[in-house]
Amino acid sequence: MAMLSVEDLNVYYGSIHALKGISFDVNEGEIVTLIGANGAGKSTTLNTIAGLLRPRTGDIAYEGESLVHVPAHKVVEKAIALCPEGRRIFLNMTVRENLEMGAFSRGGDAADETMEKVFQRFPRLKERINQSGGTLSGGEQQMLAMGRALMSQPRLLMLDEPSMGLAPILVDEIFDIIKSLHETGTTILLVEQNARMALKVADRAYVLETGNVTMSGSADALAEDDRVRQAYLGG
Numbered sequence: 001m002a003m004l005s006v007e008d009l010n011v012y013y014g015s016i017h018a019l020k021g022i023s024f025d026v027n028e029g030e031i032v033t034l035i036g037a038n039g040a041g042k043s044t045t046l047n048t049i050a051g052l053l054r055p056r057t058g059d060i061a062y063e064g065e066s067l068v069h070v071p072a073h074k075v076v077e078k079a080i081a082l083c084p085e086g087r088r089i090f091l092n093m094t095v096r097e098n099l100e101m102g103a104f105s106r107g108g109d110a111a112d113e114t115m116e117k118v119f120q121r122f123p124r125l126k127e128r129i130n131q132s133g134g135t136l137s138g139g140e141q142q143m144l145a146m147g148r149a150l151m152s153q154p155r156l157l158m159l160d161e162p163s164m165g166l167a168p169i170l171v172d173e174i175f176d177i178i179k180s181l182h183e184t185g186t187t188i189l190l191v192e193q194n195a196r197m198a199l200k201v202a203d204r205a206y207v208l209e210t211g212n213v214t215m216s217g218s219a220d221a222l223a224e225d226d227r228v229r230q231a232y233l234g235g
Contacts, residue, residue, distance in 0.1 A: 001064060003028040003187055004049070004156060009058035011041075011048050018044045020211040021058065026156070026189055031182050033190040033198040033219065035232055036208035042191040043085050045208070046158045049189075050082040051075040062156070081154035085161045085191075087145040091134035095125050098133050098144055102151030111151065118147040121177065139170035146177065157181065158189045163197065175201055195232035199223040207232075 002025035011019040019041045026032045034042045047053045049060055051072035060067040067075060081102075090098050099118060103111035119126035122143045128136060133144060142162060149157060159178065163171040175197050182188055182201070192198035199205055202219040207228065215222060222228045 005061040007059045010056045011044055012056055018211055022213045024206045028187050031188040031202045033202040033205045034208055035195040035198055040208040041211040042208055043160050046160050046191055076152055079155040081149040081152045082158045083145050083149040087141045089133040089141055089144050094132055095129050098148050099151050102148035114151055118150055122147050139166055156187045160191045163194050
């Protein structure tokens with residue numbers, strides 16, 4: 001049984017049909033990536049899994065249990081975390097306070113131990129622990145957003161455009177972190193416009209076009225497919 005199974009999901013924004021019956025699976029221990037152009041439905045998919053949007057029809061099963069009617073704060077308690085597009089950190093709060101918010105669903109003293117693990121992965125955040133989020137660089141803000149998601153100790157981590165707006169050297173750094181998270185057993189569902197980098201780290205991939213899954217397969221196979229190369233990899 002797949003860890004996450006999305007089946008025939010239909011999501012609307014008013015009268016706009018954003019997801020048109022998409023289905024896909026994520027197995028435990030995998031990196032699965034969703035690639036596609038702007039407006040293809042990638043972020044909508046993650047937000048629906050996270051409980052921030054409600055599907056009109058279809059099902060989302062996590063470890064055999066439907067998430068369709070589970071509120072967002074309860075989804076987090078099931079060890080699913082979303083690192084949202086655009087980082088969405090709390091600009092007026094310090095690095096420490098942002099991270100503590102990530103552990104809110106867990107309560108107790110466990111957060112301190114988890115924070116130390118986050119600092120081991122992102123040493124730059126430890127150096128800036130008392131700085132407000134708004135004073136950090138774009139790359140540091142992305143690290144903080146990922147660190148905040150990790151504070152809930154997710155078994156399934158959903159990353160929405162983690163490399164957006166970052167300099168190439170920082171993109172490499174973020175993808176190195178994604179690989180190391182994968183190596184330590186975190187299952188990752190990755191939405192990423194940088195299809196070349198996404199297909200390098202992923203096990204499997206799905207191509208979304210205007211709310212439909214149009215292709216799927218191993219990441220290696222899709223990276224070699226002429227249609228994917230022309231549309232998303234610059235030929």
